[in-house]
Amino acid sequence: MxxxxxxxxxxxxxxxxxDFDKNAEEALLELYVLHRLHDIGLTSADAFIETYTQNNHRLWREYHVGNITKETLRAARFKQTFLDLGVHPDAIPNGFEDAYVKLCPTKTNxxxxxxxxxxxxxxxxxxxxxxxxxxxxxxxxxxxxxxxxxxxxxxxxxxxxxxxxxxxxxxxxxxxxxxxxxxxxxxxxxxxxxxxxxxxxxxxxxxxxxxxxxxxxxxxxxxxxxxxxxxxx
The missing domain is CATH 3.40.50.1000 (HAD superfamily/HAD-like)
Incomplete structure (x- = not known):
């Protein structure tokens, strides 16, 4: 060069x-326990994190090119993850996105x-x-x-x-x-x-x-x- x-x-x-993925994983492991996701049928924290990561990366690609808004990205990434893993819409934890948005940026990896x-x-x-x-x-x-x-x-x-x-x-x-x-x-x-x-x-x-x-x-x-x-x- x-x-x-x-x-x-x-x-x-x-x-x-x-390191977005490492920090996200730390935050999601904490939230998995805090929100008792095992009790709504999510028996694998790893599967939850992997599915979320795939959805989040896909939605960010859409956001980069202007196909979706910030609000759509944030509304969709966890909702879609829970649905993909078979959680009934009524059982999706309230406030999960807000809790993640508050916690994840505090990670320092x-x-x-x-x-x-x-x-x-x-x-x-x-x-x-x-x-x-x-x-x-x-x-x-x-x-x-x-x-x-x-x-x-x-x-x-x-x-x-x-x-x-x-x-x-x-x-x-x-x-x-x-x-x-x-x-x-x-x-x-x-x-x-x-x-x-x-x-x-x-x-x-x-x-x-x-x-x-x-x-x-x-x-x-x-x-x-x-x-x-x-x-x-």
Whole structure:
């Protein structure tokens, strides 16, 4: 990579720095016990978490591209999970979504080497976050994990009014930073929202691929551990 031209690096938050799935699993295990889900027929916490994860990822993909709203995502992900697992609609626990939204963002698991990598990069570049997550949750995640000190700007899609991969949010980000797209690099886990969104905007991108998913040919650079950025950049 022709790294000397970069002055600003934009990171995704969920699934890139903040380990969404690990934090969600911790929260769901607590809520499984608290809401006595075993008593309504959910005998496997693992099956509950796996089904929720599939539904949540699917709905977030729909949200990224503007097919559903925040309200639809939050209303559907647990309702669909309970229904998929055979729970009668009348037996779905009241307030489960609200309890999850309050608990999950308080979890503090980051991907390995996050602090070390961000501290190194901050010494060489100006760092920012661009997130499609919801502001109230992202503020808690950033505060509880102590990563806010690394970032000059935190750009949240629902505040901007456009989600990644929409070019409008990348345009907003570089204007806020006062730089050109050629000076910037985007790093994220979502091929569609982060990587292809940035590349289509004209900004270079690195694919964070910790689970070694297939990499499309049009994606030039990938990493599997954040620490690789110390060597690359």
């Amino acid at each position: 022709n790294t000397p031209k970069y002055t600003h690096i934009f990171f995704d938050l969920d699934h890139t720095i903040w 980051l991907f390995p080497n996050a602090h070390e990598t961000l501290a190194y990069l901050q010494s060489k570049y100006t760092l920012h976050l661009i997130s499609n997550g919801f502001k109230e949750s992202q503020d808690i995640k950033i505060g509880n994990t102590g990563i806010g000190k690394y970032f000059t700007h935190v750009i949240i899609s629902e505040i901007v009014g456009a989600n990644k991969p929409d070019k409008a949010i990348f345009e907003y980000a570089i204007n806020l930073a006062g730089v050109t797209r050629e000076e910037c690099l985007m790093i994220g886990d979502s091929l569609e929202a982060d990587v292809l969104g940035a590349l289509n905007f004209g900004m270079d991108a690195i694919y964070f691929n910790p689970f070694n998913a297939p990499k499309p040919d049009e994606v030039p650079v990938q990493i599997m551990n954040l620490k690789e950025l110390i060597t690359l950049l």
